[in-house]
Amino acid sequence: MKTTKKLERVTIRFAGDSGDGMQLTGTQFTRTTAMAKNDLSTVPDFPAEIRAPAGTLYGVSGFQIQFSSEMIHTPGDQADVLVAMNPAALKSGLRYLKKGGTIIVNTDAFTSRNLRMADFEDDPIDNGFLEGYEVFSVEMTRLTKDALEGLELTHKEKERCKNFFALGMIYWLYNRSIDPTLAWIEEKFHKKPVWVEANKRALRGGRNFADMTEIFTVNYEVPEAKIEPGIYRRITGNEALSLGLVAVSNKSDVEILYCSYPITPASDILQHVSNYKNYGVKSFQTEDEIAAIGAAIGASFAGNLGVTGTSGPGFALKAEFAGLAVICELPLLIVDVQRGGPSTGMPTKPEQTDLMQGMYGRNGEAPIPIIAADSPADCFQTVYDAARVAFQFMTPVLILSDAYLANGAEPWRIPDIDAIPEIKPNFAEPGKPYLPYERDDDSLARKWALPGMPGLEHRIGGLERQENTGNVSYDPENHMRMTEIRAEKIEKINDFVEGPExxxxxxxxxxxxxxxxxxxxxxxxxxxxxxxxxxxxxxxxxxxxxxxxxxxxxxxxxxxxxxxxxxxxxxxxxxxxxxxxxxxxxxxxxxxxxxxxxxxxxxxxxx
Amino acid sequence: MADKVSSKPQKVNFGSDQDVRWCPGCGDYAILSQMKKVLPELGIPKEKIVFISGIGCNGRFPYYLSTYGFHTLHGRAPIVASGVKLANPELSVWIITGDGDSLSIGGNHLMHLIRRNMNVNVILINNQIYGLTKGQYSPTSPLGKVTKTTPYGSLDRPVNPLSLVLSAGATFVARTIDRDTKHMAQTFREAAAHNGCSFVEVFQNCNIFNDGAFQQLTDPKTKQEKLVYLQHGEPLVYGAEKDKGLRLNGFEAEHVDLANEQDRESLIVHDESQSSDVYSYMLSRMTENTELPTPVGVFRRISHDTYNENFLRQIDAVKQKKGKGNLKQLLISGDTWSVD
Known part of the structure; x- marks a missing residue:
C-alpha cells in the first residue's frame, strides 16, 4: 500500500557527471514544479571544466531546487533529497544533504573504476558509509536500457537517457505530472523521432518503476502556494538583465550598443542580446575587455547607451576607461557579474568581492553609482533603474550581479510593459546656447549633446575641464570644485531613487x-x-x-x-x-x- | 535621438578658440594646419565630423578643432572611434594617434580596427620618440637609439607601422611627411574619400626630443634621392634628375640607374589596387634598406566590405525577417504559465 504525505517545502539536489544531463533534469523539474504552482528557487552548481573526465569529483555537476507551498527566497540550505548518478556525485553531494536525508543512487554507476575515481575504497552503499540516511538503490542504467529495448540506438546512446528515468522517478515521488516534460521532449527532439521515443520511454519508465516497485512506499505532495495572479516565466539573472536592456532601449528610444568580451559568468548576456538586433539592442564582441568599455563609451558619446558586461577580472581591466566615463560624465552601464577571486579565482562560483573595486578601483577621485540586484528576476528592474540614473545624471553606473544570480532561476511574473515609466534622456537642444559642462540645478547633470547636432560641437576628454565651458583647465580651485561636483552629483541620486525599506x-x-x-x-x-x-x-x-x-x-x-x-x-x-x-x-x-x-x-x- | 537636420557644408573655420600649446617648431602645427585646410573641402557638415585622439602630444589635436572631439585614453582612440561609428555611422570619424599610442600601448586596438575595416580615418603621427613624457624611445625608434631610457642604445627592434597594418589587412595605406604640406593635404583628401579604414602615417619631426629624425627625407639637398613618390599607374622613379628607378629582383625591389630607355621598361609600375598585399608589403619594408628610397604616397587602396556597413546590413536583415521587435511579446516568450 502506497501513501501520500503532505509537505510544506522540499529541497532536491540532482548531481551527476557533467555529461549526465543534470542541468537539463533540474530545469525540467523546475518548470513542471512552477506549473504546479509551487514557489521555488534554484541554483546550478557546475564545474568550470567544459568536459571534465567522466567519474571525477571535480567533474560533478549539480542542480538544487527548493519548492514550497509558502513563499521562499533561497534554493535551500541543505537538500532533503540527493539524486546521485555516480559515486563522485554521491561523495560531493553529501555535503549538501541534511542529516537523515534521502539518497537515490544509480547503482549501475558504482563500478570499481568509478569508485576509485571518487576515492572510495569500497562500495559506500553497503559498507555502512551511508548509515543514518535513507538510501534507495536503483539500477537506473539497466532499467533505462530495458525500457528502451527495441529502439535503434547503441548501448551508449540508450544510457544517455537515464537522466529522464531519474526525473520520472522524482516526478512520481512528488506527485508531478510528466506531461509538460513529454511535450517538451517532443518539441526539443522533433527532428530525431527515435530520441523522442527513447526519452519519453525513459521518463515513463522511471515514473512507472517508482510507482510499481516495493522500494518506494510513500510519495509526497507539496500543495500550491498562494502566488500572485499573472503570466509567469522561469528566468535566470543573465536573461533578466538582457531583457532589461531591451526594455531600456524601448522606453528611452535610445539604441543600446552592448560591447563585451566573453567571460564567465557574464558571457550569456552577450549571447542573449545578440539575438535582439531588431529590438534596438546592438551587440559588439570586442577584442578585449578594455576595448569593450572603450567602444561602449564611444557609443555613449555618439548618442547610443553604451553598455559593457563582464566579471571581476574584466572589470579590473576596465578601470581606466571607467574613470574616463566619470570625468567626461557620459551615461554608461557597466555590468559586473561577480565571481570567485582573486585573479582568475573560481569563475563559475559566486562572491560579492568586487564592491570595493567598484567603489574605489580607479585612479583619482572617481565616484560611480553602484546598484546591486537581489534575485535573478530582479536583474530586470535593476538594469532599468541603473539606466534611468545613468541618463538622468549623465554618469556611468555599475551594476553588480554575481554567478549565483546569473545562473540561478526563479519564476518571474512578467511585468506590464505599459506600466513601466518612460526614460527621458537629458538631451541638449540644438539652437539653444550650450556649454558642455553647464549643469541642472537639482541633479547637477550636464546635458547630452550628440555629434550630428548642429551648433553644439564641443570637445570632451580625460583632462580636467573648466566648470561650464569644458575647456582644459589646471586651475587649482577649479579642480577642487569639479571634484566636489562629481561627488555631490552622485549623492544627489538619493533624492531621485527610492530608499530601501x-x-x-x-x-x-x-x-x-x-x-x-x-x-x-x-x-x-x-x-x-x-x-x-x-x-x-x-x-x-x-x-x-x-x-x-x-x-x-x-x-x-x-x-x-x-x-x-x-x-x-x-x-x-x-x-x-x-x-x-x-x-x-x-x-x-x-x-x-x-x-x-x-x-x-x-x-x-x-x- | 541625434538631430538629423544638418546644415549645408560651407567654408567655415575649423579651428577652435583654444590656444595651441605645442612646442614652437613642432611638426604637429603643419598637420593641424593641413587638416583645417582639407576639412572644409570634404563637403561634410562640421557637426558630422568627430576627431578622436589618444594620449601623446598629438592627443590635444581635437581641442584645436571646432568639430566634435574626444580626447580619450592612451592607445584607445581606435576602439572609442569604433563605438562612435557603430552608434552613428553617418559621422566622419578621424583618429589622431602616434607611434607610442597606437603601436605600443594600443597596438591591439589598431590591429583589430584595421582588420574590421571600420570606415574611419587614422592619422598616425610618427616621430619615433615619446615626446609628452619627455624623450624616451618609442616602438618605432631605430635600434641603437640613445634616449633617456636607453643611454647605451635601444635594444628594441622597431615596428614598421605600414607593414603591421598591411599584415592586419588594411584597405588603404599611405605615408606622408609633415614638411611636405601639399602632399600631406592630398593624402588626407584621399584618406577621407576611401570607404573603409584609411591608415596614414605622417613622419613628424619632434624638434625637442628627436630633431632631425627624418632630415634626409625633408632636406632639399637629399630628399629627392631619398624619397620615391608613389603614383598609381606610374613607374617608380626618383632622384633630382628623375634618373633612378626601382625594379623587382625576386621579391625585393632594387635600384636602377636609368641611363637608357630600355631600363625604364623594367621598372615597377605602381599599382595601389593589387588584390594581393605582397607588393605593398615589399614597399613598406624599403625603409629598412638604406640603399633604397623611402616611399611616400598611397601604398594600397582596395575596396572591401566595412564592418560598420555589414553591421547595419545584418540588423536590417534581421528586422526584415523578424519585423521590428515587440517588447511585450519578447517578455512573454519562452516557457510561460499563467496563475489565475
Missing part, C-alpha cells in the same frame, strides 16, 4: 544590513527569527553608492548591526567608516551562497 520594527536588538544575492538568505533567516519573537530587523540595500540616507536613522536604533556578505567585509568597511559604528560582519567566501542556518546562528550570537 526597513523590514521589522524600527528599534530592536539587531539590524541586519545586506546587499545583492544574499537577499533570500537574509530575509529567510531574519523572518524565522522574527517569528521566534526576536527583535531583529533587516534592510536590504539596492544602491550601495550613494548609501541611502535612511541608514543614518536606522543604524542608531539598534544595539547591534550585522552585515552578512560573501566577502571579507566590504560593505561592513564602508558602513563602519561612514557612520563610525562598530558594525559586525558575517563573512563567508566559499564560492557558495550564504546558508540560512549559519546566518541565524551568527545573528543569535549577537543577542
Amino acid at each position: 526597513l523590514h521589522g520594527s524600527e528599534k530592536g536588538d539587531v539590524l541586519v544590513i545586506s546587499w545583492g544575492s544574499t537577499y533570500g538568505t537574509v530575509r529567510t533567516a531574519v523572518e524565522q527569527l522574527q517569528r521566534a519573537g526576536k527583535e531583529i530587523s533587516y534592510i536590504h540595500l539596492r544602491w550601495l553608492n550613494p548609501l541611502p540616507k535612511v541608514l543614518d536613522t536606522h543604524i542608531k536604533n539598534f544595539k547591534e548591526i550585522l552585515i552578512p556578505e560573501m566577502n571579507m567585509g566590504q560593505l561592513s568597511q564602508l558602513i563602519r567608516s561612514k557612520y563610525a559604528i562598530d558594525a559586525k560582519g558575517f563573512n563567508r567566501v566559499t564560492g557558495q551562497p550564504l546558508v540560512v542556518a549559519e546566518l541565524k546562528e551568527a545573528i543569535e550570537n549577537l543577542l
Whole structure:
C-alpha cells in the first residue's frame, strides 16, 4: 500500500557527471514544479571544466531546487533529497544533504573504476558509509536500457537517457505530472523521432518503476502556494538583465550598443542580446575587455547607451576607461557579474568581492553609482533603474550581479510593459546656447549633446575641464570644485531613487544590513527569527553608492548591526567608516551562497 | 535621438578658440594646419565630423578643432572611434594617434580596427620618440637609439607601422611627411574619400626630443634621392634628375640607374589596387634598406566590405525577417504559465 504525505517545502539536489544531463533534469523539474504552482528557487552548481573526465569529483555537476507551498527566497540550505548518478556525485553531494536525508543512487554507476575515481575504497552503499540516511538503490542504467529495448540506438546512446528515468522517478515521488516534460521532449527532439521515443520511454519508465516497485512506499505532495495572479516565466539573472536592456532601449528610444568580451559568468548576456538586433539592442564582441568599455563609451558619446558586461577580472581591466566615463560624465552601464577571486579565482562560483573595486578601483577621485540586484528576476528592474540614473545624471553606473544570480532561476511574473515609466534622456537642444559642462540645478547633470547636432560641437576628454565651458583647465580651485561636483552629483541620486525599506520594527536588538544575492538568505533567516519573537530587523540595500540616507536613522536604533556578505567585509568597511559604528560582519567566501542556518546562528550570537 | 537636420557644408573655420600649446617648431602645427585646410573641402557638415585622439602630444589635436572631439585614453582612440561609428555611422570619424599610442600601448586596438575595416580615418603621427613624457624611445625608434631610457642604445627592434597594418589587412595605406604640406593635404583628401579604414602615417619631426629624425627625407639637398613618390599607374622613379628607378629582383625591389630607355621598361609600375598585399608589403619594408628610397604616397587602396556597413546590413536583415521587435511579446516568450 502506497501513501501520500503532505509537505510544506522540499529541497532536491540532482548531481551527476557533467555529461549526465543534470542541468537539463533540474530545469525540467523546475518548470513542471512552477506549473504546479509551487514557489521555488534554484541554483546550478557546475564545474568550470567544459568536459571534465567522466567519474571525477571535480567533474560533478549539480542542480538544487527548493519548492514550497509558502513563499521562499533561497534554493535551500541543505537538500532533503540527493539524486546521485555516480559515486563522485554521491561523495560531493553529501555535503549538501541534511542529516537523515534521502539518497537515490544509480547503482549501475558504482563500478570499481568509478569508485576509485571518487576515492572510495569500497562500495559506500553497503559498507555502512551511508548509515543514518535513507538510501534507495536503483539500477537506473539497466532499467533505462530495458525500457528502451527495441529502439535503434547503441548501448551508449540508450544510457544517455537515464537522466529522464531519474526525473520520472522524482516526478512520481512528488506527485508531478510528466506531461509538460513529454511535450517538451517532443518539441526539443522533433527532428530525431527515435530520441523522442527513447526519452519519453525513459521518463515513463522511471515514473512507472517508482510507482510499481516495493522500494518506494510513500510519495509526497507539496500543495500550491498562494502566488500572485499573472503570466509567469522561469528566468535566470543573465536573461533578466538582457531583457532589461531591451526594455531600456524601448522606453528611452535610445539604441543600446552592448560591447563585451566573453567571460564567465557574464558571457550569456552577450549571447542573449545578440539575438535582439531588431529590438534596438546592438551587440559588439570586442577584442578585449578594455576595448569593450572603450567602444561602449564611444557609443555613449555618439548618442547610443553604451553598455559593457563582464566579471571581476574584466572589470579590473576596465578601470581606466571607467574613470574616463566619470570625468567626461557620459551615461554608461557597466555590468559586473561577480565571481570567485582573486585573479582568475573560481569563475563559475559566486562572491560579492568586487564592491570595493567598484567603489574605489580607479585612479583619482572617481565616484560611480553602484546598484546591486537581489534575485535573478530582479536583474530586470535593476538594469532599468541603473539606466534611468545613468541618463538622468549623465554618469556611468555599475551594476553588480554575481554567478549565483546569473545562473540561478526563479519564476518571474512578467511585468506590464505599459506600466513601466518612460526614460527621458537629458538631451541638449540644438539652437539653444550650450556649454558642455553647464549643469541642472537639482541633479547637477550636464546635458547630452550628440555629434550630428548642429551648433553644439564641443570637445570632451580625460583632462580636467573648466566648470561650464569644458575647456582644459589646471586651475587649482577649479579642480577642487569639479571634484566636489562629481561627488555631490552622485549623492544627489538619493533624492531621485527610492530608499530601501526597513523590514521589522524600527528599534530592536539587531539590524541586519545586506546587499545583492544574499537577499533570500537574509530575509529567510531574519523572518524565522522574527517569528521566534526576536527583535531583529533587516534592510536590504539596492544602491550601495550613494548609501541611502535612511541608514543614518536606522543604524542608531539598534544595539547591534550585522552585515552578512560573501566577502571579507566590504560593505561592513564602508558602513563602519561612514557612520563610525562598530558594525559586525558575517563573512563567508566559499564560492557558495550564504546558508540560512549559519546566518541565524551568527545573528543569535549577537543577542 | 541625434538631430538629423544638418546644415549645408560651407567654408567655415575649423579651428577652435583654444590656444595651441605645442612646442614652437613642432611638426604637429603643419598637420593641424593641413587638416583645417582639407576639412572644409570634404563637403561634410562640421557637426558630422568627430576627431578622436589618444594620449601623446598629438592627443590635444581635437581641442584645436571646432568639430566634435574626444580626447580619450592612451592607445584607445581606435576602439572609442569604433563605438562612435557603430552608434552613428553617418559621422566622419578621424583618429589622431602616434607611434607610442597606437603601436605600443594600443597596438591591439589598431590591429583589430584595421582588420574590421571600420570606415574611419587614422592619422598616425610618427616621430619615433615619446615626446609628452619627455624623450624616451618609442616602438618605432631605430635600434641603437640613445634616449633617456636607453643611454647605451635601444635594444628594441622597431615596428614598421605600414607593414603591421598591411599584415592586419588594411584597405588603404599611405605615408606622408609633415614638411611636405601639399602632399600631406592630398593624402588626407584621399584618406577621407576611401570607404573603409584609411591608415596614414605622417613622419613628424619632434624638434625637442628627436630633431632631425627624418632630415634626409625633408632636406632639399637629399630628399629627392631619398624619397620615391608613389603614383598609381606610374613607374617608380626618383632622384633630382628623375634618373633612378626601382625594379623587382625576386621579391625585393632594387635600384636602377636609368641611363637608357630600355631600363625604364623594367621598372615597377605602381599599382595601389593589387588584390594581393605582397607588393605593398615589399614597399613598406624599403625603409629598412638604406640603399633604397623611402616611399611616400598611397601604398594600397582596395575596396572591401566595412564592418560598420555589414553591421547595419545584418540588423536590417534581421528586422526584415523578424519585423521590428515587440517588447511585450519578447517578455512573454519562452516557457510561460499563467496563475489565475
